[in-house]
Amino acid sequence: xxxxxxxxxxxxxxxxxxxxxxxxxxxxxxxxxxxxxxxxxxxxxxxxxxxxxxxxxxxxxxxxxxxxxxxxxxxxxxxxxxxxxxxxxxxxxxxxxxxxxxxxxxxxxxxxxx
Amino acid sequence: xxxxxxxxxxxxxxxxxxxxxxxxxxxxxxxxxxxxxxxxxxxxxxxxxxxxxxxxxxxxxxxxxxxxxxxxxxxxxxxxxxxxxxxxxxxxxxxxxxxxxxxxxxxxxxx
Numbered sequence: 001x002x003x004x005x006x007x008x009x010x011x012x013x014x015x016x017x018x019x020x021x022x023x024x025x026x027x028x029x030x031x032x033x034x035x036x037x038x039x040x041x042x043x044x045x046x047x048x049x050x051x052x053x054x055x056x057x058x059x060x061x062x063x064x065x066x067x068x069x070x071x072x073x074x075x076x077x078x079x080x081x082x083x084x085x086x087x088x089x090x091x092x093x094x095x096x097x098x099x100x101x102x103x104x105x106x107x108x109x110x111x112x113x114x
Numbered sequence: 115x116x117x118x119x120x121x122x123x124x125x126x127x128x129x130x131x132x133x134x135x136x137x138x139x140x141x142x143x144x145x146x147x148x149x150x151x152x153x154x155x156x157x158x159x160x161x162x163x164x165x166x167x168x169x170x171x172x173x174x175x176x177x178x179x180x181x182x183x184x185x186x187x188x189x190x191x192x193x194x195x196x197x198x199x200x201x202x203x204x205x206x207x208x209x210x211x212x213x214x215x216x217x218x219x220x221x222x223x224x225x
Contacts, residue, residue, distance in 0.1 A: 006156075031211040042202060042215040043157075090154060096211030100162070101145055103204075103211055107156035 002027055002095050004106035012112045018081045021109045023093030028073035031096030034066070037108070038089045046091075049076040083113045120203060120216040128224050133190040135219040137203030138183075144209040146179060148188050151200045151218075160188075160201075193223045 003026040013019050023032070032049040046066055048056040055068035070076045080087050093106040121136045137146070145164045149157040163170045163179045163186065170177050176189040190197055200220045204213035 004156075033212065035213075042217050043204075043213070044215075045212055048212070092156060094157075094213075101164075101206070101209070101211075102159055102162055103147060103206070103213060104159055105149070105157040108154070110154060 001102075002029060002097055002104045004093055004095060004104060006093055006106040006109050008109055009107060010110045010112075012114060013083050015084055015113055017083055018079055019083065019111060020077050020079045021091050021093075021111075023076045023078070023106055025074045025095055029095040029097065030073065031098075031103075032070065032076050033094045033096075034068065034076070034078045035092045035094060035105075036089045037092065043092065046078070049078075080111065083111075085113045087111065088113045120201075120219045122219060123217065124220045124222070126222045126224065127193055129193060129195055131193055133193050133197070133221050133223070135188050135201055135221070137186045137188070137216045139186075139203075139205050139214070139216070140184065141205075141207050143181070143205045143207050145206050146177075146186050147204050147206070147213065148175075148177060148186075149202045149204060151202065153199075157202070190221075193221075195223050195225050197221060198223045 005024045007022045034046040035043045037043045045058045046061045049068050049070040051070045067079045090108040090110050092108045096103050147162045148160040161172050161177050163177050174191045179186045200218045202218045203216045
């Protein structure tokens with residue numbers, strides 16, 4: 001299994017500002033991902049955080065809005081840029097563990113944009 | 115993007131009763147995973163079932179998979195108040211650890 005820590009757990013942000021969310025894993029993992037869960041909705045994959053190279057974004061998500069860093073195999077950050085109320089969501093980090101194919105999630109970062 | 119749908123959207127049961135929820139998906143899969151989410155917190159992994167498996171058990175949980183119908187079910191037996199949560203199925207189609215989630219079922223267990 002994997003223990004995943006996310007910071008911040010919650011934040012209230014002003015419109016137009018940016019916020020960086022951190023994801024720390026207790027072991028080295030190759031596969032790391034970022035998801036968004038809008039209020040009352042299911043989860044949608046934002047991007048794959050690639051170690052040592054640019055993140056791979058899913059359709060509808062762009063690097064300028066959601067820049068991602070992955071400096072090593074245990075850490076990643078997601079920045080939500082120039083926030084608007086529509087960005088109010090829970091942002092979750094996940095990791096894939098090859099032995100067993102299980103995918104684990106962090107506790108999420110609940111952002112409210114006002 | 116979301117792979118499929120879950121049914122029902124919401125379920126309210128008495129403590130001790132069983133809860134069954136279903137998940138349908140659209141494309142072939144490598145595996146399907148079920149998660150629980152309490153009040154907008156993180157997701158807790160419950161069980162993984164591979165495409166060549168038909169049924170798995172874990173404690174009070176029983177998951178079935180019918181690849182011919184592209185559907186799965188999650189049964190929680192002898193429910194407890196602590197089982198109150200939202201339950202999501204998620205599929206991994208290409209064994210690349212990228213998940214497509216269903217809409218989720220909100221389960222309320224009444225004491």
